[in-house]
Amino acid sequence: MKQLMPLLFGLIVVQALPAQETTVPATSIKSYPVLFQQTAAEYRALCYQAFNLAHLRLQEIPKRKLRKKKLAIVTDLDETILDNSYSEAQLIKQGKEYSSQAWKQWTSRSVATALPGAVAFLQAAKQKGLSIFYISNRDTSEITSTLLNLQQLQLPDADTAHMLFLLNTSSKEARRQKVMAEYEIVMLLGDNLTDFTTAFEKKPIDIRREEADRIKDEWGRKFIVLPNAIYGEWENALYDYERNLTPAQKEAKRQARLTGY
Template sequence: MTTFRNWLLLAAGCGLAGCAASPAPAPLTPPPAAAPAPAEAAKPPVALQYLYGSPEAAALVRATNARIADYGAWRIRERPKDSVVLAPGATMDAPTFEPCGSKPFAAVFDADETLIWNLGPMRYFAEKGTAFDPKVWDQWEKTGAGKAIAMPGTVAMVNALRAAGITVIANTNRTAAAAKGSEDTLRAAGLGEFRHGETLFLMGDDTGGSSKDGRRRAIASKYCVIILGGDQLGDFSQQFNVKDLPATQRMALATNAGATALWDKGWFLFPNPVYGPWEKLGWGDAFPSDKKWEPK
């Protein structure tokens, strides 16, 4: 993920599903007030239903993980000249990459909604109908081991990469202050050992804040990174997350020739309809005006 700390709101209830346009007329004699239904009786928001509960999302994630495992096995047969980490100053219009040399192979993944699904806090925020709370998330980072689960096919993918001699590294915007909690969470999800500073890189490890570019370059200085995986474009390059970048330009960056040559060919994107920079999009961003239609 880019960072949960930039997540403004996890919509719940009517915010996603919609409510009736007008209430029914009140009866002449109001009935006794009914006890409120427990929170568990309400359905989760649609985006959460899809990502965490639908077989459609499970199949899509599992297929992405299978492609990653196959790609890793294929890619190491012939040592690439360059990694898939963009070099300093590179742009998507003219991409250049960190050199591989004789460095060992690595695959670098985001953690949240890429290696693991954060079922605990996602349910909590949705049931409460509250915005993201950094204090709650900090507790989750420290104590969530055993409550987060590996995404479908992730354990098999990670094991296949390691068996092929590819080091698996997590580069996440979880905080360095809660490093042990993140190590424990990944291990409890069945993903093996991740060690802070070696195979686990966290926000606070450098001065880049939520930008992962510096951490990616630090990893690429020691490894030939042949795979990047994430659920947000910032998991591949911070240039997708430039402040106030117009939606049209962000779309162009992600779909130009430079990016197209990388998607599913070293860069692997996981579905996440729950949160992300795209939450800021307006009607005009999502629906071209020349495609507007109304029934007669």
């Protein structure tokens, strides 16, 4: 018994300690991509690369055939022109998940910064006589605060006539068509592939990848893509577009998607 005492005591101590936390809190999953966006010089270089390429394409436009319509550039806003990583960082710090309420708290501040190179590129396009249309899935209730944000960043065509926000469908096709009624769209910019065509809408991972390959010549030409590792349609596809999954269910899907060797 005397020899058993230390062992029993040890067992009691071990049991009294709180259970070891082995699962990563769901909200901290996002800390890595948020830090990439906020700290990596590589992220900034990728943004400059995209806008430098867009600028080169812009210079090629006047060399083409005479146009019948006015020319326009269509661009997404979030993670294409505006950096919203602060909202994600705040959620992580508070241990909270994304919610539309938290998102609107952020956008109501009108303080998103511009992606590196975004403002200079759009100003140059405007100077060349192109119109800029901001097709965003921000809610129409966010127009006033977003407009203020765009104006403070000195973005061209920052007025409600050039802001086509979410009405009743997340698909941007109808809004692109609306612009095309009067303008020829010579370039589109986005971080989600649904910012460019309908071909990626609600499609599974394999189809999205095949479609990206099929139109590979468009990337860096008519379609300019900005990096977004924090969120997007790629993430929705990862979870089969299922909403309301628990953190454990999400983790299971992520694990199942990993390809080893």
